[in-house]
Each structure stands twice: as structure tokens, then as C-alpha cells.
Amino acid sequence: MTPVLRLLLQxxxxxxxxxxxxxxxxxxxxxxxxxDPARIALGPNASQAQVDALREARHLNDPIVVQYGWFLxxxxxxxxxxxxxxxxxxTQDIATYFPATLELVLYAGAxxxxxxxxxxxxxxxxxxxWPDHMARLISVIAVCTPAxxxxxxxxxxxxxIWPIFPLEGRLxxxxxxxxxxxxxxTIDALLNGQVATFFDALYHMxxxxxxxxxxxxxxxxxxxxxxxxxxxxxxxxxxxxxxGFREDRISRRFAFWPSLIPTLTIVGLDFAAMLxxxxxxxxxxxxxxxxRYGVEVILRKDLDAIVGVVLVIAAMFLVTNLIVDLIVSIxxxxxxxxxxxxxx
Amino acid sequence: xxxxxxRDLQLGFRKGRQTAQVLHGISLHVNAGEKVALVGESGxxxxxxxxxxxxxxxxxxxxxxxxxxxxxxxxLIAAPEKMAPERGHRVTMIFQDPTSALNPxxxxxxxxxxxLRSGGRKVTDAQARDxxxxxLAEVHIPDPARALDSYPFQLSGGMNQRVMxxxxxxxxxxxxxxxEPGTAxxxxxxxxxxxxxDDLVTQKGTAVLxxxxxxxxxxxxxxxxxxxxxxxxxxxxxxxxxxxxxxHPYTRALLSAxxxxxxxxxxxxxxxxxxxxxxxxVHPGCGEPHEVTA
Amino acid sequence: MSAKAPSVxxxxxxxxxxxxxxxxxxxxxxxxxxxxxxxxxxxxxVGPIGDFTAxxxxxxxxxxxxxxxxxxxxxxxxxxxxxxxxxxxxxxLSISMPVGVILGLFAGYLGGWVEFVLxxxxxxxxxxxxxxxxxxxxxxxxxxxxxxxxAVTVMWWPWYTRLVYNVVRSEAREGYVLAAEVIGAxxxxxxxxxxxxxxxxxxxxxxxLDIGFVVLMVSSLxxxxxxxxxxxxxLGSMVADGAKxxxxxxxxxxxxxxxxxxxxxxxxLLGDGLREAFDAEV
Numbered sequence: 005m006t007p008v009l010r011l012l013l014q015x016x017x018x019x020x021x022x023x024x025x026x027x028x029x030x031x032x033x034x035x036x037x038x039x040d041p042a043r044i045a046l047g048p049n050a051s052q053a054q055v056d057a058l059r060e061a062r063h064l065n066d067p068i069v070v071q072y073g074w075f076l077x078x079x080x081x082x083x084x085x086x087x088x089x090x091x092x093x094x095t096q097d098i099a100t101y102f103p104a105t106l107e108l109v110l111y112a113g114a115x116x117x118x119x120x121x122x123x124x125x126x127x128x129x130x131x132x133x134w135p136d137h138m139a140r141l142i143s144v145i146a147v148c149t150p151a152x153x154x155x156x157x158x159x160x161x162x163x164x165i166w167p168i169f170p171l172e173g174r175l176x177x178x179x180x181x182x183x184x185x186x187x188x189x190t191i192d193a194l195l196n197g198q199v200a201t202f203f204d205a206l207y208h209m210x211x212x213x214x215x216x217x218x219x220x221x222x223x224x225x226x227x228x229x230x231x232x233x234x235x236x237x238x239x240x241x242x243x244x245x246x247x248g249f250r251e252d253r254i255s256r257r258f259a260f261w262p263s264l265i266p267t268l269t270i271v272g273l274d275f276a277a278m279l280x281x282x283x284x285x286x287x288x289x290x291x292x293x294x295x296r297y298g299v300e301v302i303l304r305k306d307l308d309a310i311v312g313v314v315l316v317i318a319a320m321f322l323v324t325n326l327i328v329d330l331i332v333s334i335x336x337x338x339x340x341x342x343x344x345x346x347x348x
Numbered sequence: 349x350x351x352x353x354x355r356d357l358q359l360g361f362r363k364g365r366q367t368a369q370v371l372h373g374i375s376l377h378v379n380a381g382e383k384v385a386l387v388g389e390s391g392x393x394x395x396x397x398x399x400x401x402x403x404x405x406x407x408x409x410x411x412x413x414x415x416x417x418x419x420x421x422x423x424l425i426a427a428p429e430k431m432a433p434e435r436g437h438r439v440t441m442i443f444q445d446p447t448s449a450l451n452p453x454x455x456x457x458x459x460x461x462x463x464l465r466s467g468g469r470k471v472t473d474a475q476a477r478d479x480x481x482x483x484l485a486e487v488h489i490p491d492p493a494r495a496l497d498s499y500p501f502q503l504s505g506g507m508n509q510r511v512m513x514x515x516x517x518x519x520x521x522x523x524x525x526x527x528e529p530g531t532a533x534x535x536x537x538x539x540x541x542x543x544x545x546d547d548l549v550t551q552k553g554t555a556v557l558x559x560x561x562x563x564x565x566x567x568x569x570x571x572x573x574x575x576x577x578x579x580x581x582x583x584x585x586x587x588x589x590x591x592x593x594x595x596h597p598y599t600r601a602l603l604s605a606x607x608x609x610x611x612x613x614x615x616x617x618x619x620x621x622x623x624x625x626x627x628x629x630v631h632p633g634c635g636e637p638h639e640v641t642a
Numbered sequence: 643m644s645a646k647a648p649s650v651x652x653x654x655x656x657x658x659x660x661x662x663x664x665x666x667x668x669x670x671x672x673x674x675x676x677x678x679x680x681x682x683x684x685x686x687x688v689g690p691i692g693d694f695t696a697x698x699x700x701x702x703x704x705x706x707x708x709x710x711x712x713x714x715x716x717x718x719x720x721x722x723x724x725x726x727x728x729x730x731x732x733x734x735l736s737i738s739m740p741v742g743v744i745l746g747l748f749a750g751y752l753g754g755w756v757e758f759v760l761x762x763x764x765x766x767x768x769x770x771x772x773x774x775x776x777x778x779x780x781x782x783x784x785x786x787x788x789x790x791x792x793a794v795t796v797m798w799w800p801w802y803t804r805l806v807y808n809v810v811r812s813e814a815r816e817g818y819v820l821a822a823e824v825i826g827a828x829x830x831x832x833x834x835x836x837x838x839x840x841x842x843x844x845x846x847x848x849x850x851l852d853i854g855f856v857v858l859m860v861s862s863l864x865x866x867x868x869x870x871x872x873x874x875x876x877l878g879s880m881v882a883d884g885a886k887x888x889x890x891x892x893x894x895x896x897x898x899x900x901x902x903x904x905x906x907x908x909x910x911l912l913g914d915g916l917r918e919a920f921d922a923e924v
Contacts, residue, residue: 025766034782140660144914148906150858152865152878153899156885160896164889243449246402246525247515248435248466258462261453280771284862288885299866302781310781318770337453337499 008333008340015329019322026318027311031075034307035068044305045088084315085308089301094312097297102316103187104174105286105293109278110188111213116220116275121264123221124228128263129255131233139225146222151281154215155288162211169211172290179204212289216281220274227270231263238262265336272328276321350418350637351523351555352378352401357415359396359405359579367412370396372579375636378523381553383546385570385587387560387602393579394559398525400424401557402439403431420522436466440516441525442545445532446508450500456511457496463515483514487544506537513545517552524549527559542569563602567591572634575599577624585631593631597623651843651919661915667908675725687714688722690873698891708893710884716893719875720901726876727905730791731856738795739849742802743841747833749803750810760803767800773862780868790869794859798852805848809841843920847913854909861902877902 034041042058043050059065062085063074078085084094127139163171170176174189182192182201190209193202235241236259244258245251286295294313301309333339359371371393378384388394399405406413406428417424420438422431431439443449451459460480464471471479477496484492487510500508509530516524529545530538546569549556560566566573566587573590575583575598583596594600601624655661679685683705687693692714699709707716749760767775779793813819814837822832861878863869870876872883877898884894916922 021762022765022769025762026769029766030770030778033779144907144910145903148854148858148910149899149903150862150865150878150906152862152881153902156881156888156895156899159885160889160892164892239443239445239448240451243441243443244451244462245404246435246441247463248432248437249462250466250468253462258451258454262451265453277771277773280773281862283773283777284865287866287882298777299868302777302868303785305781307782310778314770314774314778317774321769321771335453338501341499341502 008330011333011339012326012330015326019326023315023319023322027076027079027315028072030311030314031072032068034311035071040064041305041307044307079315084312087301087309087312088306089304089309094309097309098294098312098316099187101292101294101297104189104291105279105282105295106320107188107190108209108212108216108285108291108293109275109282111209112216112220112278112282113275115213115217116224116278117271119217120221120224120271121228121267123225124267125232125255125260127225127229128232128236128259129251131236136229139229143222143225143229146218147226149219150284151216151219152284152288154218155212155285158211158215159288170208174205174208174292175201176204176208212285212291215288216278216285219281220271220278223274224267224271227267228263231267232259235259235263261335265332268328268332268335272325275328276324279317279320349380350377351380351420352376352557353416353418353637354397354401355416355636357397357400357413357417359393359400360412362410362412370579373415374576374579374581376574376581376584377637378555378557380522381555383549383556383558383569383571385558385560385566385573386576387563387566387573388576389561389602391578392576394561394576395527398441398527398557398559401523401525402435402441403428433467436463437469437519438521439523439525440519440521441527442512442516442529444528444530445505446512446530447500447503447505448532449512450508452499452501454499455496456498456500456503460496460511460515460518464518479518480514483518484511486517486548487511487514489514505533506541509533509537509541510544513541513548517548517554520552521554524554524556525559526556528561529558531560563591563599575602581628582624582626583629583631585629585634589631589634595629595631597621597626651916655915655919658915658918660911661919664908664911664913664915667904668912671724671905671908672728674721675728678721678725682715682718682721684715684718687718688873688875698887700891701893707897708891710894711887711891716880716897719880720877720898722875723877723880723898723901724905726870726874727857727860727902728853730787730794730860731853734791734795734798734856734860735849735852738798739802739845739852742799743806743838743845745799746803746806747810747838747841750807751814751829751833751837757807761807764800764803764807767797768804770797772797772859776859776863777866777868780863785868785871787870787874790860790863793863794856798856801852802845802848805844806841809844810837813837813840843916843922847916847920847922850909850916851913854906854913857902857909858906877905 040055040059042055042062042064046054046058063071066074082095084098086092087094087097090097123139123142127136127143130136159171162169175181179201182189182196182198185192185195189205190202193199193205232255241254241259244254249258282293283295283298285291286293287299294316297309298313300306301313354377355375356373357371357375358369358373360367360369374393374397376384376386386394386397396405400413400417401419401424403419403422403424405411406424413425415425419431420434422434424431450456457477457480460483461471461473461476464476464479480496481492484495489495489507489510495503495507495511500511503511526545530541533541542565548554558566558570563573570587572586573584574581575590575596577598583590583594583599590599591603594603601621674681684693690712692710692712694713696705696709697713698711699705699713701708705715705717707720709715710719745760749757770778775797776790776793779796780789783789783793819832819836822836827836857877860869861876861881864876864878865882867879867882870879872879880898881895881902884891884896884898887894
């Protein structure tokens with residue numbers, strides 16, 4: 005077994021344990037709150053007999069540990085219960101709403117990496133000179149501004165004052181959603197050869213993805229900057245300069261890759277935080293994603309649906325961390341070659 | 349013909365309104381193919397001299413350098429940027445700790461190619477690999493191909509030092525700056541690699557400025573020695589002259605403090621004494637070139 | 643790693659103009675919050691009742707930031723919004739910080755099963771994005787100001803536990819701890835008298851940064867309608883309410899949005915300055 009594979013299996017096992025922990029935590033919080041879930045579900049007009057029947061059907065009369073057992077059994081069968089709001093299985097609801105959120109987060113994540121890393125690299129290369137000051141200013145403002153503020157500001161500026169971009173939604177009126185394959189409109193449109201739909205979906209993506217990405221861009225730029233400044237002080241960079249390596253080669257390659265290793269782990273966390281911030285941005289741009297569903301079920305005290313949404317987001321968070329671990333172990337030869345060294 | 353000439357060099361660093369003076373007018377030279385040592389304790393200004401000779405320090409903000417530095421024909425006070433294409437080619441450098449001086453996330457082969465290509469020189473991948481293999485064979489690395497495919501952390505410190513020497517000499521430099529080479533290594537490994545470096549530079553006729561805190565390491569290696577104390581050269585002579593007849597109080601103190609073995613950590617350095625401020629002593633036949641002609 | 647002397651840290655802090663800007667912003671925001679009753683032009687507008695003769699007015703000399711849909715002065719409500727945000731941040735942190743710090747001390751110093759249980763629990767909490775966890779907790783409770791604070795408090799302590807845990811782990815091998823152990827000092831004495839003071843720079847720095855982030859979190863909750871309820875003036879819900887009247891009454895959401903930005907920016911710059919001055923790990 006290669007060291008990378010072993011490391012990943014280890015991390016996967018830990019992630020599964022953490023996910024079980026999250027399910028216990030969220031399940032217990034859901035059960036210890038005051039109020040009878042069955043009564044809330046059925047509303048004040050239901051008869052006591054109906055409430056009792058639902059309590060029986062949902063095992064609400066069993067001790068809480070036994071209830072968790074039932075919950076876990078259902079979970080392993082891919083059953084997260086039924087939403088009281090939509091009257092549909094929670095898994096089905098999540099499958100409907102989640103792709104829109106994930107597509108938004110992936111575009112924002114791509115922007116975060118593609119803009120944040122070069123901005124940080126630029127700041128580090130020109131430390132204490134004007135590109136650095138500009139990059140730091142942009143980063144700190146981006147980090148300190150909540151995603152919904154960016155949403156409102158971008159919407160006012162680029163959809164109302166200069167109507168360059170669409171105001172809200174995933175597609176323009178009159179354009180139908182592409183046939184469902186992945187649930188990502190841009191990808192489904194391309195897979196079906198609908199170029200006009202692809203561009204329309206992409207066009208609708210720009211403002212919300214930017215609003216969501218900005219704080220991540222700032223955070224990534226800051227981290228990259230400080231990590232690279234630390235790398236620039238290392239003897240191997242002195243060596244690169246003493247041997248006449250070109251400054252932009254150092255900044256793009258010889259100082260950049262060693263700095264990326266500590267940065268990526270935290271960038272992964274920021275990426276995961278976007279899943280939460282997507283709730284705010286979706287609200288501004290009336291994006292038909294998990295947020296609308298999430299807020300709705302929270303306001304309606306729809307317990308099964310709330311537990312389902314939290315579990316899905318926690319799972320995504322853990323998956324993101326696994327992917328980041330994989331990338332880091334590929335970039336970092338010390339992990340990749342751990343076994344070879346042990347033999348030598 | 350001198351490859352490195354420093355005349356009356358003053359160096360200061362400005363921080364806020366204050367200026368810290370580091371070099372108080374030093375003069376030294378290294379002739380083509382000659383091995384010269386610059387010896388002093390840490391903070392004496394010996395390492396900044398190497399950075400000045402690479403033309404790097406002058407280009408940083410807050411550095412005040414005056415006097416004259418001429419390296420392989422370039423005036424590095426007037427135009428330090430002229431040095432950029434020469435680094436890694438006509439002038440190279442060897443470091444204190446080879447393992448930390450080699451980039452940990454790149455293979456030796458990648459770093460080596462970059463060294464061969466530095467200054468924008470065109471070298472194909474195949475040529476680079478070929479030349480790197482030859483250079484590694486010259487420093488007696490048993491399996492050069494495997495070394496090229498390894499990362500620095502997979503090799504021992506001694507191996508990395510050999511790699512470093514190979515890189516330093518691969519482009520046939522005229523001047524090699526060796527700043528405390530291998531001080532971070534095991535004493536016996538340091539001695540081995542120094543002997544290897546000595547053989548190779550002698551064979552190739554490369555001039556060396558050997559910077560060290562340790563007089564006894566210098567003894568086996570250098571033709572001439574400058575002793576530096578707090579930014580001033582205090583004694584200058586051929587190695588045999590200086591060891592046979594150390595005249596400056598500071599040199600004598602250094603000699604008596606130096607451990608007999610090669611390498612080792614910093615010897616117990618003598619406390620400051622007013623006699624260390626005595627003027628420069630130059631042994632017969634060892635003047636600076638400009639003084640001889642003037 | 644040992645803490646720097648405060649005087650050295652102060653000299654370093656002072657030499658950075660950005661940190662000073664942060665300090666000035668923070669003092670400005672706190673001053674506004676404290677003096678709200680005396681400096682706001684229309685203190686009565688803090689409640690549900692405004693001036694019906696002056697609704698939806700654009701910024702003017704009488705109403706610098708304009709008025710809202712029921713004629714309340716926006717500047718007044720923003721200043722009271724500062725007061726509420728800061729108050730909530732202080733309350734949330736004054737509970738979650740000590741709890742997190744104490745648990746971190748125990749986990750880091752005692753080790754064994756205490757460490758295992760506490761740190762795995764921390765991992766679980768940290769595996770859920772903070773906003774989502776707070777939202778979920780709000781899902782089980784009625785949306786009130788107190789519950790919003792409770793939700794944020796419940797999810798905030800693990801960050802301090804992890805921070806202090808890391809500092810303790812690196813401090814526990816330091817000479818002064820070993821010396822105290824040799825002379826037979828009690829574990830409680832060592833944790834609270836010997837190690838805790840050395841965690842202070844990191845905790846203080848994080849606390850400063852966190853005031854901004856708690857404000858951000860609470861305003862995000864209210865933006866989603868899950869936090870502070872009207873008519874209490876809260877910056878997040880003001881942005882949300884104002885967004886309905888875009889673009890004509892743009893000031894309704896833009897000024898509260900800028901206010902959040904200034905508040906968070908101030909604490910962030912100050913926190914960054916402290917981090918550099920103390921050389922603290924956060």
C-alpha cells in the first residue's frame with residue numbers, strides 16, 4: 005500500500021467517525037429542545053390521536069438512545085426521514101436543491117484559488133511595495149465583509165445601476181433548465197450541446213459566485229502571502245538567488261510550491277466555509293439552492309429536514325478536507341515518499 | 349589578474365533614522381585561481397562581504413555601500429544589477445548547511461537544471477541531465493542518476509554537500525564564494541567534502557573566497573588569509589606567514605582559542621580587548637594590487 | 643516560545659500605521675455604541691415608531707443616511723445597531739472564551755482520556771461550518787435575540803479549546819513548567835498560574851479578531867431572519883429588509899452593510915496588529 009493511500013484511508017476512517025459524532029450531536033440537540041416534534045409537525049388543529057399515531061410511527065416514545073439507533077438504521081438505508089414542509093423524503097429534497105448550491109460553491113472555489121493564490125504571490129514578491137499594500141488592502145476588506153453584504157453591493161452596482169448582469173436566479177426567463185444529468189446547469193447544458201443555455205447559466209453565475217468567493221479570495225491571498233514571506237526567508241531561496249534563478253521563476257515555482265503545502269489545508273477550510281456562506285448569497289440572488297430549503301425548514305421546525313441538511317453539509321466539509329489532504333500529500337514529497345525513506 | 353577586488357569598502361544599514369555601520373573600509377582581493385580565506389567571528393562582517401560580491405545586498409533598500417567592488421570585471425557599486433546574469437555562472441556559492449540550501453519540494457535534477465539554465469541560458473532537458481550526471485560523477489556520488497531523481501531530504505548531509513559542490517562548479521565559475529561551507533555537517537564529513545572541494549577547484553583553477561570563523565579549517569585550504577574584526581581587516585598574509593608568525597593581538601587570540609580539530613562549533617572566542625583595535629598588519633609581499641601600483 | 647514584554651509589543655504595535663487605524667476604528671465604534679443615547683439625532687427611532695411625515699427619504703442634512711420605510715432615521719438605528727452587535731459579541735465571548743480556554747487547558751495538560759474526549763468533541767463541532775451549526779440550533783429554538791446568542795456561544799467555544807490546547811502542548815515541555823512540577827506544585831496551580839499567563843497573548847489576539855467575527859456571524863443569522871427580530875435595530879436584518887427596496891431606496895441596505903464592514907474591519911486590523919506585535923499564534 006502506498007503511503008498516500010494509507011494516509012487517505014486513515015483520514016477517511018477519522019472522517020466517518022467525526023460524521024457519526026456530528027449525527028449524534030445534531031440528533032440529540034434536535035431531541036432535547038422543548039416541544040413535541042409530532043405536535044409541531046401536525047399543527048395545532050390535529051387531534052391527540054393523530055399526534056399519538058405519529059409519535060408511535062416515528063418511535064418518539066422510545067428512549068432517546070433507542071431513537072438514535074432507529075435514526076442510524078434509517079440513515080444507513082439512505083433514509084433521512086420525511087420533510088414536514090414538502091412532505092417528501094428529505095434525501096429527495098436534498099438531491100433536488102443541493103446541486104445548485106454545490107455548483108455555486110465550486111465556481112466560487114475556483115475563483116478563490118485562481119485569484120487568491122496569484123494575489124498572495126504578488127503581494128509576497130513585492131513585499132512592502134505598492135502591489136503588496138494594494139493586495140493587503142483588498143484582502144482585508146474582502147475578509148471583513150460578510151458574503152451577503154458583497155451580494156447586496158454587487159447586485160446594486162452591476163445589476164441595478166449598470167445592468168450588466170442578471171439580477172437573480174440561475175437562468176433567464178424563457179430558457180429551460182437543461183435535461184438533468186449532474187444538476188449543474190453549466191455542465192448539463194454542455195453535455196447536451198445547449199451552448200446558449202450554458203452561457204446563460206454562466207452569466208447568472210458570475211455575480212453570486214463573486215459575492216461568495218470574495219472573502220475566500222482575501223483569506224487565500226493573506227495566507228499565501230504570509231506563507232510565501234516565510235518561505236522567502238529560507239536558505240534554499242537564498243541559494244536560488246545566489247545561483248541567479250530569475251525572480252519570477254522563484255516566485256512562481258521555487259518559493260510558491262513549498263508555500264502551498266501549509267496554505268492549502270486552511271484554504272480547504274475556507275472552501276468548506278463557503279457552503280455556509282452560500283446560504284447568505286443564495287438569499288440575495290434568489291438562488292434555488294439548499295439555502296431556501298434550509299431556512300424554510302428551520303423556520304418551520306422541520307426536524308428531520310434540519311438534521312439532514314446539517315449532515316449533508318458536514319459530509320461535504322469532510323469530503324473537501326479529504327480532497328485537500330490528497331492534494332497536499334501529492335504535492336509534498338515528504339508524505340508521498342515517506343515509505344521509500346523509511347527503507348533507505 | 350584579480351577576479352575579486354574590494355577597495356576601501358564601507359557598508360551601513362539604514363533603519364529609520366539610524367545607520368548601523370558594518371564594514372569600516374575594508375580592502376581585499378582574490379586573484380584568478382587563488383584560494384583566499386576571510387576569517388572572523390560572527391558579526392564581523394565576513395558574510396555580508398560575500399553577499400556584496402554577489403551584487404545582492406547593494407540592491408536592497410536601506411543598504412549604504414561605498415568604495416569599490418569589482419567582481420569578474422563588473423563594478424558592483426555603480427551597477428550591481430550587471431551581476432545578475434553572472435550569478436550561478438562566473439560566480440557561484442556554497443552554503444553552511446547543504447540540506448537546507450536545497451529546495452525540499454523539488455528533485456535534485458530539477459534544481460540542477462535550473463542552475464544550468466540560470467541567467468536565461470538555453471539548455472535542453474537532455475543536455476541538462478547529461479551535464480548534471482557528469483558533474484555529480486566528478487564529486488564521487490555513487491549513483492548519479494538516482495541522486496538526480498531524489499529529493500534533498502532523501503540524501504545524507506554529506507551527499508547534499510557533494511551535490512552543492514557539483515552545482516557550484518558545473519558552470520565552470522571563475523570565483524567560488526564558500527560561506528562557512530559545511531559547518532552544519534558532522535566534523536569528519538565536513539573535512540571530507542572540504543578536501544573534495546579543494547581538489548576540484550585546484551584542478552579546475554577556480555578562485556575561492558573562503559569565509560570561516562575557524563582558523564584551523566582555513567590552514568589546510570587557503571593560500572592567503574585576511575583576518576577581519578568588527579568590520580575591519582586586522583591582519584593579512586600568506587597562510588604560512590600568518591600561522592608561523594601571527595602578529596595582530598586578535599589573530600593570536602583567535603589562534604589560541606581555535607580547537608585543534610577541523611570543524612567543530614564556534615570556538616570560545618576571546619572577549620573584546622582594546623588591543624584588537626590595533627591597526628592592520630600586512631605581511632611582506634601581500635599588499636593590495638592598487639597599493640602596489642600606486 | 644515565550645511571550646514578549648508588553649512594552650516591546652507596544653512599540654512594535656505603534657510602529658504599524660494599519661494597526662493604529664484598527665485601534666482608532668475600534669475606539670470610534672465603541673464610543674458610538676456607548677454614547678448612542680447622547681449623540682444620535684433621533685434616539686426615539688430605535689423602537690417601532692418613526693416619523694410618518696418623513697418616510698423613505700434619501701440622505702440629507704437632517705438624515706445623513708436617509709430614513710426607512712416608516713420614517714426612522716437610519717443613522718440613529720445604525721448607531722444602536724453597533725451597540726447591540728458589540729453587546730452581543732461581548733456576551734457571547736465572555737461565556738464561550740472562558741469555557742473554551744479552561745477545556746483547552748485540561749485537554750492539553752492532563753492528556754489521557756480527558757484529552758481524547760475533549761479534542762474529539764472539538765473535532766465534531768469544528769466539522770460543521772459555524773454558520774450552519776448556529777442555524778441548526780436556531781432551527782430547534784424560537785428565533786429570539788437570546789437564542790441567537792446562545793446558538794453562537796454553543797458553537798464558538800471549540801475554537802478556544804483548540805487554540806489553548808495547541809499552546810499548552812508546546813508550553814508543557816518548557817523549563818518553567820518542569821520546574822513547577824519538580825517542586826510539587828498542584829496540576830491546577832500549574833495550569834492556571836504557570837501556563838495560562840503564557841496563553842494570554844494568543845487568547846487576547848483571537849478575542850479581538852473574534853469580536854469582529856461574532857458580529858459577522860450574528861448579523862448573518864439576522865440577515866437570514868433567524869436572529870434578532872424587529873423592531874430591535876440590528877445591522878444584519880436592516881440589510882435584509884433594505885434589500886427589498888433596491889435600487890430606489892439603496893441607502894436602506896448599503897449604509898448598514900458599510901457599518902458592519904467598518905466594525906469588523908476595525909477589530910480585524912487591531913487583531914492583526916496584536917498578532918504581529920505579540921508574535922502570537924492564532
